[in-house]
Amino acid sequence: MEAFRIHNPTQIIFGKAQIAYLGSEMRKDGLQNCILIAGGGSIRKNGAYDQVINSLNQAGIRYTEAWGVQANPRLDKTRQIIDQAREFGAEAVLAVGGGSVIDTAKAVAAGMYLKDIWNAFIGKEIIKQALPLYTVLTLSGTGSEMNGNAVITNTNTHQKWGITSQFIYPRLSIIDPSLQYTLSFKQTANGAMDAISHILEFYFANERALSTLAINEALLQTITAMTDRLQKDPEDYVARANLAWSASLALNGLTGFGMNSGDWACHAIEHALSALHPEISHGEGLAVIFPAWIEYLSEKDPSRFQRWAKRVWDEDNIAQGVRRFRAKLQSWGLASSLRDLSIKPDELSQIVDIIMLNPNIGGVFKLSKEDLRLLLMLAY
Amino acid sequence: MEAFRIHNPTQIIFGKAQIAYLGSEMRKDGLQNCILIAGGGSIRKNGAYDQVINSLNQAGIRYTEAWGVQANPRLDKTRQIIDQAREFGAEAVLAVGGGSVIDTAKAVAAGMYLKDIWNAFIGKEIIKQALPLYTVLTLSGTGSEMNGNAVITNTNTHQKWGITSQFIYPRLSIIDPSLQYTLSFKQTANGAMDAISHILEFYFANERALSTLAINEALLQTITAMTDRLQKDPEDYVARANLAWSASLALNGLTGFGMNSGDWACHAIEHALSALHPEISHGEGLAVIFPAWIEYLSEKDPSRFQRWAKRVWDEDNIAQGVRRFRAKLQSWGLASSLRDLSIKPDELSQIVDIIMLNPNIGGVFKLSKEDLRLLLMLAY
Numbered sequence: 001m002e003a004f005r006i007h008n009p010t011q012i013i014f015g016k017a018q019i020a021y022l023g024s025e026m027r028k029d030g031l032q033n034c035i036l037i038a039g040g041g042s043i044r045k046n047g048a049y050d051q052v053i054n055s056l057n058q059a060g061i062r063y064t065e066a067w068g069v070q071a072n073p074r075l076d077k078t079r080q081i082i083d084q085a086r087e088f089g090a091e092a093v094l095a096v097g098g099g100s101v102i103d104t105a106k107a108v109a110a111g112m113y114l115k116d117i118w119n120a121f122i123g124k125e126i127i128k129q130a131l132p133l134y135t136v137l138t139l140s141g142t143g144s145e146m147n148g149n150a151v152i153t154n155t156n157t158h159q160k161w162g163i164t165s166q167f168i169y170p171r172l173s174i175i176d177p178s179l180q181y182t183l184s185f186k187q188t189a190n191g192a193m194d195a196i197s198h199i200l201e202f203y204f205a206n207e208r209a210l211s212t213l214a215i216n217e218a219l220l221q222t223i224t225a226m227t228d229r230l231q232k233d234p235e236d237y238v239a240r241a242n243l244a245w246s247a248s249l250a251l252n253g254l255t256g257f258g259m260n261s262g263d264w265a266c267h268a269i270e271h272a273l274s275a276l277h278p279e280i281s282h283g284e285g286l287a288v289i290f291p292a293w294i295e296y297l298s299e300k301d302p303s304r305f306q307r308w309a310k311r312v313w314d315e316d317n318i319a320q321g322v323r324r325f326r327a328k329l330q331s332w333g334l335a336s337s338l339r340d341l342s343i344k345p346d347e348l349s350q351i352v353d354i355i356m357l358n359p360n361i362g363g364v365f366k367l368s369k370e371d372l373r374l375l376l377m378l379a380y
Numbered sequence: 381m382e383a384f385r386i387h388n389p390t391q392i393i394f395g396k397a398q399i400a401y402l403g404s405e406m407r408k409d410g411l412q413n414c415i416l417i418a419g420g421g422s423i424r425k426n427g428a429y430d431q432v433i434n435s436l437n438q439a440g441i442r443y444t445e446a447w448g449v450q451a452n453p454r455l456d457k458t459r460q461i462i463d464q465a466r467e468f469g470a471e472a473v474l475a476v477g478g479g480s481v482i483d484t485a486k487a488v489a490a491g492m493y494l495k496d497i498w499n500a501f502i503g504k505e506i507i508k509q510a511l512p513l514y515t516v517l518t519l520s521g522t523g524s525e526m527n528g529n530a531v532i533t534n535t536n537t538h539q540k541w542g543i544t545s546q547f548i549y550p551r552l553s554i555i556d557p558s559l560q561y562t563l564s565f566k567q568t569a570n571g572a573m574d575a576i577s578h579i580l581e582f583y584f585a586n587e588r589a590l591s592t593l594a595i596n597e598a599l600l601q602t603i604t605a606m607t608d609r610l611q612k613d614p615e616d617y618v619a620r621a622n623l624a625w626s627a628s629l630a631l632n633g634l635t636g637f638g639m640n641s642g643d644w645a646c647h648a649i650e651h652a653l654s655a656l657h658p659e660i661s662h663g664e665g666l667a668v669i670f671p672a673w674i675e676y677l678s679e680k681d682p683s684r685f686q687r688w689a690k691r692v693w694d695e696d697n698i699a700q701g702v703r704r705f706r707a708k709l710q711s712w713g714l715a716s717s718l719r720d721l722s723i724k725p726d727e728l729s730q731i732v733d734i735i736m737l738n739p740n741i742g743g744v745f746k747l748s749k750e751d752l753r754l755l756l757m758l759a760y
Contacts, residue, residue, distance in 0.1 A: 002395060003393070003394065003395025003396065003397075003398055004392075004393075004394045004395055005391065005392065005393050005394070006391070006392045006394070007389075007390075007391035007392070008388065009387075009389050010387075011385065011386070011387035012384075012385065012386045012387070013383070013384075013385050014383065014384045014385070014386070014637075014638075015382060015383025015384060016383065017383075018383055208618045208621075208622075209622070210602055210605070210606070210618070210622045211598075211599065211602045211622040211625050211626045211629070212625075214598035214599070214601060214602050215595055215598045215599070215629075217598065218591075218594035218595045218597065218598040219591065219594070219595070221594060222590055222591045222594045225590070226590070238588045238590070241588075241638070242588075242589070242590045242591040245591050245592075245637060245638070246591045249591070249595075249634075254629075254634070257394075257625060258394075258621070258625070
């Protein structure tokens with residue numbers, strides 16, 4: 001285990017009907033207004049919007065609303081909201097939604113202090129401050145409610161890239177698992193796969209971080225079992241709550257402790273897929289890529305993958321573990337090949353080129369252009 | 381799972397030779413001096429003291445030194461250090477040591493702003509601010525390096541009581557596991573038992589917090605396995621590191637998430653034991669009390685204890701799980717009965733009276749005076 005730092009300043013308020021505290025918490029922090037960022041309208045159906053507005057009004061917090069953030073959130077939309085926030089004189093950013101909304105809100109919070117927010121993604125400007133950020137989570141998976149990461153897509157350049165900064169951790173995130181009752185099972189399963197993938201990006205990185213490995217196995221098992229329960233009953237509160245909390249832990253620092261920053265090749269590959277095809281959901285892209293990545297690498301370096309097969313799937317054999325993993329994802333209705341995602345064979349080399357825009361693929365297991373080509377064939 | 385809040389602002393720097401960053405981190409926070417609090421001198425042997433002083437000097441941080449904090453740290457000593465800190469004009473508190481030193485430092489940090497620090501323990505004054513606190517940990521177990529709790533003993537009244545406040549979380553804790561190479565195995569095992577007990581205080585509190593239960597099992601297994609390794613080789617870095625990090629997680633909020641604040645009867649009982657007999661170490665007192673508590677309560681409400689026996693000890697039967705637990709603690713050389721701790725039979729009723737100074741014993745399983753009497757007999 002190498003030297004490691006962890007500092008997660010986000011406050012979490014977790015449970016039913018906890019949105020009521022939002023306004024008074026913002027007041028305590030000395031705020032008088034915010035820009036509320038949202039997606040396409042699901043927060044009107046699940047009740048989050050009304051609860052948020054009530055709480056803001058009761059605390060006397062003024063707000064302007066910015067709607068229309070899409071899945072795989074876009075740079076042009078982010079820039080537009082930054083303009084709106086400046087015009088309004090926003091003192092804080094409030095995200096009400098899932099990971100795309102929260103990621104957009106983070107980019108807005110930091111972008112207020114930059115010439116252009118995209119500069120932060122490509123390393124041309126450094127984030128040194130940001131507006132205070134509050135979130136109300138309505139879809140668990142990305143973990144964005146409890147970390148300092150954001151991913152935005154530049155549709156002009158096909159770059160789906162990320163920023164990481166201590167300044168964009170939410171100050172407060174409210175997680176009411178009952179808001180997720182109205183999600184389709186497909187959305188729930190996509191979120192679960194996203195959380196699983198965050199854990200797996202770290203899991204194979206260091207065989208000696210035994211406490212982290214054991215915690216990660218506990219979370220992988222819990223997420224899988226809770227998703228199975230939600231497939232039967234979407235209003236199973238215990239399953240919603242445990243899945244939501246596991247997804248927050250999956251990318252809040254805990255699962256990466258002692259893990260040398262993780263691998264992240266699968267995320268880079270998936271980001272290329274959905275940069276080219278924005279209709280592909282992040283979770284579904286990962287469901288295709290991750291089993292193929294394990295299959296591909298386990299032939300080269302089996303020892304790390306054997307523990308995973310044994311502890312997570314109770315299988316002595318890696319191939320059998322991969323088979324169980326794929327079968328579980330299929331049972332949740334997720335795609336299991338690039339073909340399922342309607343990728344054309346002649347797009348594969350273009351996908352490899354997009355991945356190689358950032359040529360440093362795989363923090364633990366470096367992947368060459370040839371590795372990527374073979375891996376995508378395996379996933380096809 | 382009921383509504384729950386979590387907010388842990390402590391930054392952790394973890395790994396070998398990381399103390400070097402201490403001074404510059406304090407400088408970044410705008411500090412120019414601190415009061416350094418320490419115990420009886422072990423930090424001179426393990427190298428922590430020299431590394432700390434070097435780092436402070438390099439950063440130009442002035443300091444005064446307050447030595448002599450004992451295990452089961454005392455109120456009179458705390459008051460004396462507060463006087464010294466006031467006289468020096470301390471801007472920050474720096475604890476270099478184990479849990480007793482860190483707890484004293486927390487009480488000093490808060491006590492600077494109170495008429496008398498003991499008022500905070502008995503509810504007469506509320507902690508509203510504290511000096512910024514930095515810690516360098518040299519003995520893992522209490523978890524004090526990453527939470528807002530402190531326990532101090534008032535030897536006049538036999539009260540070993542605690543405070544909890546958001547203001548006494550360390551701003552930064554540096555954990556270098558290699559500093560613990562020089563501990564005796566007895567000290568290591570006491571710390572491990574303390575960490576195990578923190579997890580168990582939460583573990584039985586809620587059967588539906590499935591993510592937390594799974595994490596807690598992962599930590600219990602890791603702590604046990606690492607302690608076994610350290611019994612063979614005290615300089616096993618991987619075991620030191622994983623034990624240290626597990627002990628920090630055991631009481632930093634993670635293991636209590638969704639657990640209704642835990643039970644804490646065993647801690648209350650142990651605090652009475654060591655208030656009466658300060659020579660009893662906290663970990664050893666807990667090694668006697670916890671198995672007896674499980675034995676006593678499992679007859680009244682078996683379902684919660686069955687999962688523990690199965691998942692932690694791979695036993696279908698609770699009594700067999702308790703036997704395995706006790707045997708493990710004995711194999712580490714810890715006491716297994718009140719008799720081993722040299723408690724006299726005629727002291728039991730006095731111990732019950734001290735426990736009942738705070739009559740609210742057991743957050744989940746309420747214990748009456750009669751329960752306590754029977755439980756102590758079982759532990760005798």
